[in-house]
Amino acid sequence: EVELVESGGGLVQPGRSLRLTCAASGFNINGYGMHWVRQAPGKGLEWVSGISWKSGSVGYADSVQGRFTISRDIAKNSLFLQMNSLRAEDTALYFCAKDAVPGPMSDSFYYMDVWGKGTTVTVSS
Amino acid sequence: SYELTQPPSVSVSPGQTARITCSGDALPKKYAYWYQQKSGQAPVLVIYEDFKRPSGIPERFSGSSSGTMATLTISGAQVDDEADYYCYSTDSSDNRRWMFGGGTKLTVL
Numbered sequence: 001e002v003e004l005v006e007s008g009g010g011l012v013q014p015g016r017s018l019r020l021t022c023a024a025s026g027f028n029i030n031g032y033g034m035h036w037v038r039q040a041p042g043k044g045l046e047w048v049s050g051i052s053w054k055s056g057s058v059g060y061a062d063s064v065q066g067r068f069t070i071s072r073d074i075a076k077n078s079l080f081l082q083m084n085s086l087r088a089e090d091t092a093l094y095f096c097a098k099d100a101v102p103g104p105m106s107d108s109f110y111y112m113d114v115w116g117k118g119t120t121v122t123v124s125s
Numbered sequence: 126s127y128e129l130t131q132p133p134s135v136s137v138s139p140g141q142t143a144r145i146t147c148s149g150d151a152l153p154k155k156y157a158y159w160y161q162q163k164s165g166q167a168p169v170l171v172i173y174e175d176f177k178r179p180s181g182i183p184e185r186f187s188g189s190s191s192g193t194m195a196t197l198t199i200s201g202a203q204v205d206d207e208a209d210y211y212c213y214s215t216d217s218s219d220n221r222r223w224m225f226g227g228g229t230k231l232t233v234l
Binding site: 028035037044045046047050057058059060061062070095100109111112113115116117118 | 126143158160162167168169170173179209211213217219220221222223224225226228
């Protein structure tokens with residue numbers, strides 16, 4: 001069964017850093033692009049970042065560009081999101097998601113077909 | 126910056142047809158995708174590439190796209206379809222930036 005489990009969330013002060021981890025099972029992440037999506041309390045979904053299966057293509061929402069970095073560890077079958085210079089507006093539930101398009105079709109990322117349950121990040125002093 | 130615009134809410138009675146729209150300037154060139162999110166749960170893909178339905182999604186869910194507007198149609202809406210629905214697409218030629226619409230709360234009662 002394909003499963004994604006996020007971890008690493010918590011309470012952090014503004015300006016500090018946090019690293020989220022997404023552990024994948026039931027499939028190899030080196031065959032698919034991956035995404036991070038967040039949802040602030042009571043708000044809608046916001047796409048945060050994506051990475052292609054070869055890691056040759058990455059992208060970020062304007063709101064996190066220059067502060068967040070997406071990466072992956074094939075050996076650990078895990079996806080990461082390094083979040084620096086955190087702001088109150090980064091407070092959200094962060095979802096990890098698998099891209100629906102198999103990697104060899106294109107070194108890019110498209111849409112999500114499997115989601116984790118999320119990990120909560122709270123930025124507050 | 127690019128935006129996908131959805132109505133905040135749509136309300137129908139059980140058995141009626143619900144239509145949720147998503148408007149974006151790049152939609153004539155880019156696919157629209159639709160996600161359903163029930164309270165406290167992760168989103169679920171219900172339509173991809175404008176009109177395709179993933180396996181396991183009921184046939185009452187359908188999608189279409191014309192010009193700058195994509196539409197999710199739920200024919201014969203059921204109480205269980207009550208959820209938030211989000212369209213999703215990109216405006217970038219290299220597919221490196223994606224976004225969701227603001228979401229539409231569907232009420233079936």
